Amino acid sequence: MSESTDRDARHKARMQRKKALIDEKIAQAQDEYGLLLVHSGNGKGKSSSAFGMVARALGHGIRVGVVQFIKGAASTGEETFFRRFPEEVSYHVMGEGFTWETQDRQRDIAKAQEAWAVARRLLSDESVGLVVLDELNIALKHGYLELDAVLADIEARPLLQHVVVTGRGALPGMIEAADTVTEMSLVKHAFKSGVKAQKGIEF
Amino acid sequence: MSESTDRDARHKARMQRKKALIDEKIAQAQDEYGLLLVHSGNGKGKSSSAFGMVARALGHGIRVGVVQFIKGAASTGEETFFRRFPEEVSYHVMGEGFTWETQDRQRDIAKAQEAWAVARRLLSDESVGLVVLDELNIALKHGYLELDAVLADIEARPLLQHVVVTGRGALPGMIEAADTVTEMSLVKHAFKSGVKAQKGIEF
Known part of the structure; x- marks a missing residue:
């Protein structure tokens, strides 16, 4: 041989x-039922992976809801793109910038609570098969929202609805509640070695 | 106070x-130039993060090329969706299933090389701003393609073109060549505890 x-x-x-x-x-x-997925860690890809799942769901004819809890000046590409499909994607951007841009805790709390009201509507809509709660972990970590109330609303969603929660620093209770948790870790990053954040890649 | x-x-x-x-x-x-990004690790989100970046790029009016080196029965949602935009996304699926489905090494090698010929065309097209080489790491790990030749073609691409390479088991040479490397690690997975792979989430 x-x-x-x-x-x-x-x-x-x-x-x-x-x-x-x-x-x-x-x-x-x-068994088949709606999953709660959490994307956490300090690396890249937490939000973009959620938006890849949006594309995948749309390919299967599944309607999607998105709530971005923190509007970065940076996250505009996916919003522009998915707003092309208003019948298929219900897209909501809340907040007015990262917390270190605004420096006003009371306003951040009010904005997070407005955003959660929108999320609750999506979480009680049977016609929505996937809900993305982008950067929700940040709002929870800063105490802008109560974890127990948030988990109760997620728990009460339609049986087949999937939920993706992103953001670094997922609280232990969120990890406990999740079906799947993925940790994105930074191994190497061009940004750290002096390359400008780039359109289409970083935002 | x-x-x-x-x-x-x-x-x-x-x-x-x-x-x-x-x-x-x-x-x-x-500095501003095209980045080489690598998504590796055993967790979820390597490919879906790349597809999220496709959505982001399309939102900025950037044309995209995608080559999927391994066609899983599983990865159909994103393909169906992005094929809606043939002017904006050049989408190519190569191979005929995971290698443990085909069990034919010579055929896998031939398919990987056909796929690389398509990738090379995208990597020499100035009008394409983002190229996704999905599961390329698997083809390299199995020795279906030569790392040096692959890296030379990636290196020779247009100055502003971004490339995303996905797949577990990225070779050290690929990590060395990359600008950004993200490791996706599994913290907890519903699939392991007896939940069926689900449309719109897993594929």
């Missing part, structure tokens, strides 16, 4: 074992 | 220091 044929044969055997394992796992996973 | 007023004042002072630091960092970041 040549070295290459041998390598191919070993590859095939390994892949057969892997397929058997994966098929078994899929067969075990029976 | 009441406890609440005191807390607000401390908050304001902390946020002012934070803003000063951030403004300084932004001023230092002067």
Whole structure:
């Protein structure tokens, strides 16, 4: 047997074992219900991953609601794009900039509470299959919203509705409540080594 | 001073220091050029984050190219959605399923090389501002493509073109070449505790 044929044969055997394992796992996973997904960590991709899921949901004909709890001067591209589809995406941007831009705690609290009122409407709308609560973790971490009240509203949503919560510093109670938690960690970042934040990539 | 007023004042002072630091960092970041971003790790969100960046780029009027190196039965939502915009997104799906589905190494190699020929065309097209090379890391890890040749083509792209490479197990040479590397780690996953993969979320 040549070295290459041998390598191919070993590859095939390994892949057969892997397929058997994966098929078994899929067969075990029976229940279908709306998931609560949390994207946290200090790395990039927490929000963009949520917006990728919006694209995926729209591809399946699922209606989507988005609430951005913190309007950065930076996050305009996805808003411009998804506002093209007002029948499919209900898009809401709350707040008026990062908290270190505004420096007014009472105003931030009022804005967060207005945003939550919008989120609650989406969380009680059966026609919405996916709700993105972008940067909600930040509002919770600063105490602008009560975790218990937020989790109660999320818990009370329609059975098949998925929810994605993003933002660094997810509170332990949010992680506890979630079905899936992904931590995005920064391994290396061009911005730190002196490259300007770039349109279409950073915002 | 009441406890609440005191807390607000401390908050304001902390946020002012934070803003000063951030403004300084932004001023230092002067250069503008196309970035190479890598999304790796075992967690979710590597591909969906890249597709979120596609949405963001489209919001800025930037044309996008996508090559999916591995067609999972699973990844159909984003394809269906972005194919709605053929003038703005050049979308290519290569391969015929995960390698543990096909179990044929020679065919996988041939498919990966066809896919790379498409990627090269996008990487030499000045009108394309963002190129997504989805699951390229998998093709490299299995040795279906040569890392050096791939990096040379990426290096030779138009100056302002951004590239996003996804897939677990990024090779050290890919990480070395990247401007930004994000590691997506799984903290908790519903799929593991017996919930079926769900349309609009997992695929």
